[in-house]
Amino acid sequence: MAAVSASLEVRALSVGYGPVRALRAISVEVPAGAVVAVLGGNGAGKSTLLRAISRTLPFHRGAVSAGTVAFDGRPLDGMSPAQVVAAGVVQVPEGRQVFARMSVADNLRAGALGARGGRKEGAAALARVHELFPVLADRARQRAGLLSGGEQQMLALGRALMARPKLLLLDEPSLGLAPMMAARIAATITEINSRGTSVLLVEQNAALALRLASSAYVLDVGEVALSGPADVLAASDEVRRRYLGVVDETAAADVPRARTEAPALSRWPA
Structure with missing residues (x-):
């Protein structure tokens, strides 16, 4: 959508x-x-x-x-x-600033906190993030701090997109x-x-x-x-x-x- x-x-x-x-x-x-x-x-x-x-x-x-x-x-x-x-209006800060000790999935959930819409919209946003960045779906349980720099930038973008x-x-x-x-x-x-x-x-x-x-x-x-x-x-x-x-x-x-x-x-x- x-x-x-x-x-x-x-x-x-x-x-x-x-x-x-x-x-x-x-x-x-x-x-x-x-x-x-x-x-x-x-x-x-x-x-x-x-x-x-x-x-x-x-x-x-x-x-x-x-x-x-x-x-x-x-x-x-x-x-x-x-x-x-x-x-x-959602900002992706310089240096990515992911929550290193949290999992990839939990980082994405954090991005949805306070977002507009309900559960259905949240599920659609997650599907969109996984479509853009399949690696985030593959590594959903991995700690964000173990991702490469490029993967962390994907996660930072994905986290922002969770707020629609x-x-x-x-x-x-x-x-x-x-x-x-x-x-x-x-x-x-x-x-x-x-x-x-x-x-x-x-x-x-x-x-x-x-x-x-x-x-x-x-x-x-x-x-x-x-x-x-x-x-x-x-x-x-x-x-x-x-x-x-x-x-x-x-x-x-x-x-x-x-x-x-x-x-x-x-x-x-x-």
């Missing part, structure tokens, strides 16, 4: 950790049914953005100082993390994975999205993220430096140089022509 997606709107959001300002009046939108990527270097504020949306900032001693977050037309401000999950999300917040899903496993996780994200679940993808692998997304934002020291369609950003000399590791000497030497021919990207006003 396809998920019912809904749009996310982040408006002029500022976040701090004590005296340290991590985000400065950023605005991000995830249309219903879309995959939107957030790129940027370490310390750019990518994970902080996801924590602000999922309302888990207090666990990291952070706080929203200004701005709003709304999902499906409902403000998430003031909600608890459990209420955000019940509203259909309308929007998935993915924080570095390819981190630490071999290229073949990263490609498999990417294909799974595409499959999840094709069934109607919106995705906000934070990813340092910019090439992978821009292939998956329809649009993207580039964060730089807590601010939106660039935003636009993913294919336009992928063709941007600045993005190619800073995030894709591509040095195009011809394009660099022909700046006037590049400026006239390349599609315009939106920059955040100062």
Whole structure:
């Protein structure tokens, strides 16, 4: 059964950790049914953005100082993390964070706690997870900590899907994975999205993220430096140089022509 997606709107959001300002009046939108990527270097504020949306900032001693977050037309401000999950927004944290001493099956059951729907919906969600990740069915009784890194990422995704999300917040899903496993996780994200679940993808692998997304934002020291369609950003000399590791000497030497021919990207006003 396809998920019912809904749009996310982040408006002029500022976040701090004590005296340290991590985000400065950023605005991000995830249309219903879309995959939107957030790129940027370490310390750019990518994970902080996801924590602000999922309302888990207090666990990291952070706080929203200004701005709003709304999902499906409902403000998430003031909600608890459990209420955000019940509203259909589920985060897969960086580093997978599975319950290592619990079995695979119990990890998946934990993901269903507080989810929308009843037993029938829960059984359908489990069947969907096992369809996407057959290895989780095969190793249902095994301790999660004994799985490989790639299998743990599958489990983290599966646990999130048990909550029947309308929007998935993915924080570095390819981190630490071999290229073949990263490609498999990417294909799974595409499959999840094709069934109607919106995705906000934070990813340092910019090439992978821009292939998956329809649009993207580039964060730089807590601010939106660039935003636009993913294919336009992928063709941007600045993005190619800073995030894709591509040095195009011809394009660099022909700046006037590049400026006239390349599609315009939106920059955040100062």
